[in-house]
Structure formats: structure tokens, C-alpha cells
Amino acid sequence: MAEPIMSEIKKGHIHKLLSTGKRVDGRALDEYREIKIETNYIESAQGSARVRLGNTDVLVGVKMEVGKPFEDTPDRGVLTTNTELIPLASPTFEAGPPDAGAIELARVIDRGVRESEMIDLQKLCIKHGEEVWINFLDIYVLDYDGNLFDACFLGAIAALRTTIVPAKENDKGEDYPMPLRHLPIQTTVVKIENSILFDPTLDEEKVADARLTVTTDENGDLRAMQKGLTGAFTLDEVKQVIDASLRVSKDLRNLMV
Amino acid sequence: MPGDLLEGEKLKPGAGTYVSDGKIFAALLGIKSVKSNYVNIIPLSGRYIPAVGDSVIGKVEDIGPSNWLIEINSPYPAPLHVNEVPWRVEFGDTARYMNVGDVILAKVLMVDETMRVQVTMKDQGLRKLQGGQIIEVSPSKVPRVIGKSGSMIQMIKGYTNCRIFVGQNGRIWLDGEVDSIMHAIKAIQMIEQDAHSHGLTEKVKAYLEQVSGQSAPRTE
């Protein structure tokens, strides 16, 4: 996932603008790019969504099949999250098994969905200890211009919210909507020198010192976090980011309902 | 479009065309242009392919003991030898002069048949660039950004008071006040999007007048 070296001039320009509170594309520090969500995009999936966040473009599909539960959770369905950074999306993505970056991304998305208890996994149990629904949440990046974390998460929850459990074709009764309990929202910021900005573009990510992803639920409680990159946040900064995230996520949540 | 028959009396095949069964066909997606009986296709898109004498904006990608490897937005990386810079550089001392990530104004010195490219900084005005901002446009749009005899780029410079350098490889360097740079970039993006529409110059002019509050470009 290594991007080519950024020129000193582009780096300098981003720094110079940020020192006066501005961004290269003219956005406010806590402003997201335009978001477009198209659900039910793929008929062969049980749920799907295509999300465009500025020029970043991701496609998420949910496939469900009947399988065995894990031994330690015999009464719960299974969630498997996978992200594919396919070479179509960027000159720097290579074909082959997911690299560390893709795995971190998949695990952060998975944690946000799982820890928020968005899906009522108990309702996805067919026969205790024997048969449950297995959810494959597969995320494909189609065009990469930064902030995959939030684009993929929006895609994941939009796809899950439109998912229909394919009970009928599996002889398990009538089809029903995916049993959902919560609506988590995730936001990501990067820190560049002393500025903290939401929804970074690819160029902003390239000069970022540190990254923080925060997932909160509709009650304003924390559900998952991930700090990334080699820089650091102070505790005060972390609290500021969480406060701002709660504010920003209201608008994002409104996109979903 | 590729495969389109290019008809016409006494036409000779030019750039972006090919001959099959004695007839001329387009090899590119582009615009037909006839010049002294040669029919050419001016491309609408495509990567930059270096040609000798082109001014380009390059980025230092790697450093060797006696050269720098310059990335010039083309399929082929271009070495810059220590003999081709305006400074006297001792063997192994290259990093003291330019480092990875530095941006330079260079000229294509040589391109051989297998597309081995060399660039030079030994010519008037060629140098390391500092400050300002770099943007990228499709190399096929560079003639539009420059305009007839440089008219378009002069207009942008005049209204925004920016220093601007357009590389043939689609990279553009701008320097000036932060807001002016943003206005100049916006104007260039307008040109890139609307490159082939009529009344483009007027549209760009109207935009620049509006943001600069000037009714005419400043002249030097």
C-alpha cells in the first residue's frame, strides 16, 4: 500500500494552508467530502452498497450462507469481514492476498460492526450449536482517494441495513430483514503538525503524522477506536477528537435513515 | 477514434494514425487535424511520453553516488547525471544538493530507441523549485492550458499575480499568495475540464475577473 513519495512542494503547501486553518480543497477541518450512497446495487448479494466519498469509491456486498457456529458461541451467527484493495483502484495496489494495510482496515471495520452490537447475532441462530447464518461482509475498493476507513464503514452499515436473510432458498422459512439493534457511525481524523482534520484525502493522508478512528453508537457511547501511523496524540487531543466525532457523526447517521 | 477511416485527397499519415491496405486509420481517441497534407490525431488523453527538448517538472525519486533518478510522470524514469546540473558535485555527494522528494525544472536531454531517457538542468531557467504548489493535469491538455502563443497562461498569471510554470509532462508549478494560487488552480481545472469547448477563454476570464476584482490582467 506504499504510495509514491510526496513532493516537498505539495507537502509544504498542505502545511502552509493548514497553518491558517485551510485545506487544499477548501473544506473546513471537520467537513466531509460529498457522500453518495447507492444501496441494493448487486442483485447476487443479499445486501450491498456502493459508496462514493469524494473520489473514493467502494463497493460492499453481504453474502449469507448456512453453516456451523463457533464452539464458544453456539447460539450466534458468524460475521466475517474482508477487504480487497484491488489493483483497479490505485496504481499502488497489487494483486494478491491482502497486505497488512488491508487487514488492519478489515479488522477496524469488523470491530466497529461487531462491538457496537449492530447485528443481533443471536437472531441469526437457526439451530443451537448446529446451524447458524454466516455473514460474509466483503468490501472492495474501486477508486482510492483517501479515507478508506470511513468510506468502507459507511458502505458496510448501508449494505447490512438492506440485507435480506435468504431463508427461503435455504429451506429455513420465510426471508426476513437482517436483525439489527444499533446504528454505529465511524469517523476518522488525521493529525498533520498541529492540525486535526476529518475525512483526509489521499494527499493529506500521505503527509499525516497520526490517524484516529472513532466509532460511536446512537446513544453517544464509544464502541471502537483505532490509532494509526507513527505520530502521537495527546490525551486532550483524543478527547477533542471524540467530541468532534460525536458532533460530525450526527450528520453521517442522518444519511442512513 | 481508433479504427476510424481518415478519408481525404492526397492525405499522408501523420502522428496518431496507421496505414492498413493503403488506407489511413486513426490509432488514437482524439481530434483530427490536417497540416500540409499530413493527417494527425491530436490525443484527448494519455500518459506523457518524453521527447528531446521538452521542459518538464520532475521529482527526485532516488539518489545514486553520481546521479539522481527523476520521476517525470512518464512510463520511463529519467536519470540526471552530476555533469548535467549547474553545480560541481563530488562523487558520492549528491544528497547534499538534492534529496528524495525535491522538485526540479528540467529539460529532456536524450531519448533513445528503447526509450532510455536522460534529463538535464544545464539550461537557462532550469533549477530546483521551492515553495508554491504543484498540480497535475492530463499531458494532452497542456497546449490548452498554455493557449495560443501562451495567451491563456499569461492571462492567468496577469489576474492572479502568480508565478506559473507548465511542464510538458502535465505538471504545473505555481507560486504566489495562498489565495491567488487557489484561484489559479481553479482556473486551470476549468480549462482541463472544458478543454475543447467554445468560449473557454471568456469563461476563464470571467472567473478570474470575479475572484481577483480586476477588470483586466496586470501586465508586466
Next chain:
Amino acid sequence: MSGMTTDIDLIDDNGIRIDGRKVDELRPLKIEAGVLKRADGSAYVEWGKNKVLAAVYGPRECHPRHMQNPAKAIVQCKYNMLSFSVSDRKRPGPDRRSIEISKIISEALEYVVFTENYPRASIDVYIEVLQANAGTRCAGLTAASVALADAGIPMKDLVPAVAIGKADGQIVLDLNKEEDNYGNADLPIAMIPRTGEVLLMQMDGHMTMEEFDQALEYGKKACQMVYDVQKDALRRRYTVQGGNGDVDDEQSQNNNSEA
């Protein structure tokens, strides 16, 4: 052909297929060029229920180095199906089928690209099947050649492709999923309409010589139709902002004097 049998009538007494088409009718075909920001060229194809994206990167430096050809560029295509593009989830990553399809599409594209213009370089073509419903290799190749033209790559011509097959003992154009599953033969072809050159051809199943001739007849006509849609997509891509392509002949001045 999978050789499955079914009680469904694939073609009714009036010669109408289960999706309402006549035997020599294409499914609805929609092509859009230049749909991705990052790629040098791209195209999206919706063909019946198929949804396919193609992207071109290059010409660019060829990696690994030992693959470089000092005389010309190589064309490397990777065809891939998304996990949820088919009814049973497909495990991500290449399988033997996708590797074979990638190879024959690369070869078909290499024929039309003027590879000698770009020694040592690589032209990479990525085809991603978002939703599959029979005929994805043809949809993929059709999309890929539009993406190449969009990327400004010099080439002899666009490459339209289509599958012809046999269902209920009759030759039919552009198989749908049911006809592909339960039919008697499948013949995907790619052909340049102007020259009649065949760049891709595979066949499985069972056809008589007469049926093969009939299939080729359908295929030829259909390739011309697909070709027209390809050209229309490229035309729309570059005339959206007005301008009819009839511009005066401005030349690039090496005007780089600084103000």
C-alpha cells in the same frame, strides 16, 4: 457447458426466450467511459444483468523487470470476479478459470495495441466483474478495449465481443445465465468488424458445421452492434462539455517564460 438438464423450456413455441428476447437479439447493453478517477482509462459495462468495470494503468514501468521486453510493451490483463458477483460466494483471489480468461483477453488486446511505441513498458488492464450473469469474459473484453482507448493508448481498433450458443437445439445470440447453464453449446468470440479478424474464440458443447456457420453469422452482426455502443460511449465521454471536437488547430508553444 455444464451439461445440466432441466425441464424449463428455454425457447417457447414462438421462438421467444425466457427473458423475452428473440434468438438473434442482444440483451440491453450500456457502456460508460472514464468512470474512475485514479486509473489512466476506465469503462463500465452493464450488459443484461452483468456489471463489469475495467481500468487501464499505463504504459508504466514494467515490474518485475525480467518481464520487460526491450522492443515493445507487454499487455497484462487480470480478470477477477468479486466474491458476491455470483450466487454462491466465490473466495477472493484468482482461480484457474480467471487465470485462463486473463490470458486470452491479454492476448486479444495485445493484437490491437501498438505495443512497439512503448518499449520495456507494461500496459495493465484490470477487469472486475461486479455482478455476473453469463458472458462476463465478453463484457470484460468489451469494457477493456474502451478503457484502453480512454487511456489514450494507440491501437488499431476497438474489440467488441459476444457469446453465441445453443439452447433447446437452436442457435441463440448472447446467452443468459439459464441458457448458459442448461444450453447445449457456448461460443464466445471477439472480432474487429471492419477486418473480420477474430481475436478471441472459445467453444464448448456440441454444434454441427451448419450451426457453427449460423452462430458466426449472428456473432458478426452482434459484434458490429457492440462496436457501435463502444464508440458511442467514447464519443459521449469527450463531448459532454459541449465542443463537437471541431476545434481550431492550436499548437503547443513551449511558452514557459515566467512572469
